[in-house]
Amino acid sequence: MPVDVDETAIASNVRVLRERTGVAVCGVVKADGYGHGAIVAARAMLAGGATWLGVADIAEGIALRNAGIDAPVLAWLHSAEPDMAAAVANGIDIGVNSASQLAAAAAVAREGRRVRVHLKVDSGLGRNGVPVAEWADVVERAAQLQDAGLIDVHGVFSHVAGASAAADLDQLAVFNTALEAAETLEAPLRHFAASSAALSLPAGRFDMVRVGIAAYGLHPDGPLDGTGGDAAEMGLRPAMRVNGTAESGVIPIGLVHGLLPVTGVPVLVDDRFVTVQSVGRASTVLSEPVSGHAVLFGDPARGEPSADAWALAADTIGYEVVTRMRAGWSS
Numbered sequence: 001m002p003v004d005v006d007e008t009a010i011a012s013n014v015r016v017l018r019e020r021t022g023v024a025v026c027g028v029v030k031a032d033g034y035g036h037g038a039i040v041a042a043r044a045m046l047a048g049g050a051t052w053l054g055v056a057d058i059a060e061g062i063a064l065r066n067a068g069i070d071a072p073v074l075a076w077l078h079s080a081e082p083d084m085a086a087a088v089a090n091g092i093d094i095g096v097n098s099a100s101q102l103a104a105a106a107a108v109a110r111e112g113r114r115v116r117v118h119l120k121v122d123s124g125l126g127r128n129g130v131p132v133a134e135w136a137d138v139v140e141r142a143a144q145l146q147d148a149g150l151i152d153v154h155g156v157f158s159h160v161a162g163a164s165a166a167a168d169l170d171q172l173a174v175f176n177t178a179l180e181a182a183e184t185l186e187a188p189l190r191h192f193a194a195s196s197a198a199l200s201l202p203a204g205r206f207d208m209v210r211v212g213i214a215a216y217g218l219h220p221d222g223p224l225d226g227t228g229g230d231a232a233e234m235g236l237r238p239a240m241r242v243n244g245t246a247e248s249g250v251i252p253i254g255l256v257h258g259l260l261p262v263t264g265v266p267v268l269v270d271d272r273f274v275t276v277q278s279v280g281r282a283s284t285v286l287s288e289p290v291s292g293h294a295v296l297f298g299d300p301a302r303g304e305p306s307a308d309a310w311a312l313a314a315d316t317i318g319y320e321v322v323t324r325m326r327a328g329w330s331s
């Protein structure tokens with residue numbers, strides 16, 4: 001298969017992250033499990049000890065339920081008219097980013113069935129979450145709805161960029177203030193960190209960390225030097241391997257399959273390295289006319305090139321390199 005996914009690597013990475021952080025892990029499987037396949041990734045995360053799963057939208061959460069996955073699921077990114085009733089029917093927790101989403105969630109509560117929500121504060125990214133200026137009002141409204149038996153505020157959370165240590169600390173301060181203002185809600189689950197802060201900012205771990213990229217085996221602050229060595233040092237194993245057969249220097253995997261248009265990255269053909277000369281529509285041309293089994297990226301601990309080499313060459317992050325590859329394309 002051109003795109004192989006090693007679910008034991010995902011499970012092992014989650015185990016490593018649980019041990020390093022000492023808190024509960026929410027395995028993030030949005031964007032089709034970062035290209036690894038959402039269902040495969042979700043099962044592997046749970047096998048590794050994740051106790052929650054995180055998705056962007058409600059439809060992704062419902063797909064997990066349809067596959068028989070019954071672990072707690074949180075969906076945090078909603079369209080203009082999210083199907084909150086479907087979320088509730090499927091037992092999916094709703095991330096609330098605004099006063100109107102709070103009202104919409106409460107509106108689908110039924111006699112004896114509260115809607116479980118996690119209130120999200122925008123601690124500085126400016127993309128998603130309740131703005132700080134509106135936080136007190138939204139908290140007050142949530143308290144009323146909770147007292148009325150319509151909602152159950154299970155969590156208070158935020159998302160941190162991992163852009164720089166100083167920016168993360170600023171966001172952490174905003175989050176701590178927001179938590180204080182939300183104390184009356186008595187939400188049992190506070191969560192803030194994604195992969196980067198989970199690893200580098202212990203004060204940001206709270207009750208749970210939401211990990212995506214590190215669980216797939218790439219360093220969240222990557223591509224760094226492009227070797228993938230920093231992730232390997234932490235015991236993280238990349239779960240995705242892209243490989244194929246090179247014939248006279250051509251591998252039939254290209255842009256349509258999700259590769260980025262890079263040049264110069266290393267490719268392992270049998271036991272020697274050549275480099276990518278060009279990536280075309282449906283094939284990749286190598287620097288030498290070699291034939292054999294070619295690994296474009298995989299596990300550096302096995303001597304293979306890292307997805308981070310592609311990220312570095314394309315001036316992007318590992319998330320994009322793996323998410324663009326369609327795990328489904330291999331079947």
Ligand SMILES: *Cc1c(COP(=O)(O)O)cnc(C)c1O
Binds near residue numbers: 054193
């Ligand atoms: C994508 C996402 C995550 C996971 O981020 P990583 O950096 O891949 O660990 C966590 N939380 C939210 C809200 C996200 O959107």
